[in-house]
Amino acid sequence: MDEKPFESMNMVPFIDIMLVLLTIVLMTSSFIVSGKIPVNLPQATASAPDRSEQRTIELDAEGTIYLDSQPLTTEALGRTIEEEDRETAFLLRADQxxxxxxxxxxxxxxxxxxxxxxxxxxxSGGR
Structure with a gap:
């Protein structure tokens, strides 16, 4: 049997693995250093409106609550919608x-x- 002694090892696959690991570490370290991922909440783009039956709750700039255009307090809102089916859809429209x-x-x-x-x-739209 003619066995060759182990003379060298191919380092290219190990280098590739190390570069991938280094890339992963560098990408995640920027999130760890800042402590959070920065989020800017933009205005939403137009989406397909839901055509199912829904009730509308509106809040004006002073904080007055309206359920289907009827002014209510927070407690009265709870009492009013308490009897609704839990599958009822609500649309919240709040002044910015x-x-x-x-x-x-x-x-x-x-x-x-x-x-x-x-x-x-x-x-719809953006700044």
Whole structure:
């Protein structure tokens, strides 16, 4: 039997693997250093509107809540929609100047009552 002694090792595959690992480390390290991934929330582009029957909840700039154009308080909103089928779709239309807390209060009422079909209306276009 004529066996050749092991004289050298082909390093090219190891170098390729190391370059891939180095690329992965460098790509993820920038996210780790900053602590978060920066997110700019743009205006939404037009999407196909949902044509199913839905109820509309609107919030004006002062934070007044309207359910199908009828003004309500947060508590009254909860009592009013409590009897609705949980599959009812709701469309939230909030003025961009409304306080985030008012918006969260309305979403919290919907979540507590178990409504899952909720959409937020936005304007088409960008800045």
């Amino acid at each position: 100047a409304v306080s985030l807390q008012h918006f969260v209060d309305v979403v919290d009422v919907l979540k507590q009552l178990g409504f899952g079909k909720v959409a937020v209306q936005t304007e």
